[in-house]
Amino acid sequence: MxxxxxxxxxxxxxxxxxxxxxxxxxxxxxxxxxxxxCGKSTLLRIIAGLERAGGGTLTYNGTVLDAANDRIFVPTQARQFGFVFQDHALWPHLSIDDNIGFPLRSYGWAKPDIARRVAEVLSKVQMSDHAGKYPRQLSGGQRQRVGIARALALSPKVILLDEPLASLDSNLRDELGHEIRKLAKELGLTCINVTHDRREAQILSDRIAVMSSGQIQKVGAPLEVFTNPQSVDIAKFLNAGNILPRNVLSPAEAASDWILLPRNAVRIVHDAPGDLSARVHDMVFIDGRFEVTVDLDGHSLTFYSETRPEHAGHVALSVAREQIVRLDA
Ligand SMILES: Nc1ncnc2c1ncn2[C@@H]1O[C@H](COP(=O)(O)OP(=O)(O)OP(=O)(O)O)[C@@H](O)[C@H]1O
Structure with missing residues (x-):
């Protein structure tokens, strides 16, 4: 741990x-x-041993790796963590197998053992056919697979990732994200990733720690973090849903209280008066459903709808009030 x-x-x-x-x-x-x-890369660099903490303690399975007050600092090489960076950081003049084998050689591995291990990790990332190529001959996604294979070569128990999907286009990001997650689970790896990308965080993570201004503001499983983000600031950063003064839905409540109304907590009703009446302001079809924005007493409200609103103009809406959570200002 x-x-x-x-x-x-x-x-x-x-x-x-x-x-x-x-x-x-x-x-x-x-x-x-x-x-x-916000300081997330600095925290990752301290965990990696590329930077020293100024105070506090970092331990791994009971061994202190960094404790400034006790003058304890275990250097990077001795931590034996694996690294995956967004820019792949491959050596351009080395072939793919040499890129992966080089660190093993520097640890004194024998040639046949290196060849066996390189083949193993390349197969784990489905890159066995590319062993003899050079980085320039690979696509961005393939280069990142090699970066992952290299990180796995020394069988680390911990992998540190710095925006591993950032340089990839969106389809590839999702695909490789799912693969990284599957591989991490298969191999029982402990992974710490930094990113500003919400989608990447949700695809990869068991838990997300939301950071701002040098502090962790909220930690939890993706579902918990996105459905109960706790404060207006976190909800805004996560784009978690509609952030509204409480009295927009409940006129008797104080206007200074804030709520989060998730985008899937609102639906159009056709055969009943509904909880609210609102004017359709905008509508786009995206990811298999309509994203409808309405104007509600001067507040913009966005929700997902399986069906296109029948009439432009006013719609009756029902609200799943049990999905509403309170937010700290
Ligand atoms: N070696 C350094 N010397 C001085 N300031 C630094 C150093 N490294 C980071 N900083 C500063 O610390 C702050 C946090 O940087 P950090 O890289 O940890 O943020 P981040 O959240 O990872 O941001 P990004 O996503 O842009 O990398 C920034 O204001 C940065 O300028």
Whole structure:
């Protein structure tokens, strides 16, 4: 298990990590999700041993890897974690098998053992046919598969990923994302990923830690984080649904209270008056359903609909009120 306790880091006078606490279980896939500059890469670099913490403790299976106050710091090589970066970081002048074999050689592996291991990991990422090629002869997705194979070569128990899907187009991102998740589970890997991409986080992760301003604001399974994001800021960053003053749906309530109304909690009703009447403002067909935006007393409300609203103009809506959650301002 990886345990992060009150971890802190400053660059000059800027405090970048302000006391991070997080436990990551063996075999778990956790994503640090946050906007640019929130400190997620700095946290990953500290876990990797590429950066030292300024305070707090990092332990792995009970062994302290970094504790600034006790002057303990285990260097990167001794941590034996695997790395996958967004830009693949392959050596252009080496063939694919040499790219994967090179680190093994530097650990003193014998040639036949290297050849066997390279073949094994290439087959795990379905790249066996490309062993003799050079990185420039591969597509972005294929290069990333090689990057993953290289990370697996030394059989690390922990893999650290820095936006592994960022350089890929959207279909490929989903496909490789599902494969990475499957492979991680098959091999029982503990994975820590950083990204600002919500979709990537949801596809890959058992749990998501939402970061902003050097702190973890919310941790949970994707379903929990996206359906109960806790605050207006997190809900906005996650694009979790409609963020409305409570009194828009319940006029008796205080206007200063905020709620999250998920996009699947609203539906058009045809044969009943409904809870609300609203004016259709916009509509797009996307991912097999309509995304309808209505104007509700000056507030914009977006929801998913299997059917196209029959009449442009006004629609009657029913709201699944049990799906509404309160948000901290
Ligand atoms: N070596 C460094 N020296 C000084 N400042 C740094 C250093 N590394 C990071 N920072 C600063 O720390 C802050 C957090 O950076 P970090 O890279 O951790 O953010 P991030 O959330 O990963 O953002 P991004 O997604 O853009 O990489 C930024 O303001 C950055 O400029």
């Amino acid at each position: 990886i345990r992060i306790e009150n971890l802190q880091k400053s660059f000059g006078s800027a405090q970048i990590l302000k006391g991070i606490d997080l436990d990551i279980e063996e075999g778990e896939f956790v994503t640090l999700l946050g906007a640019s500059g």
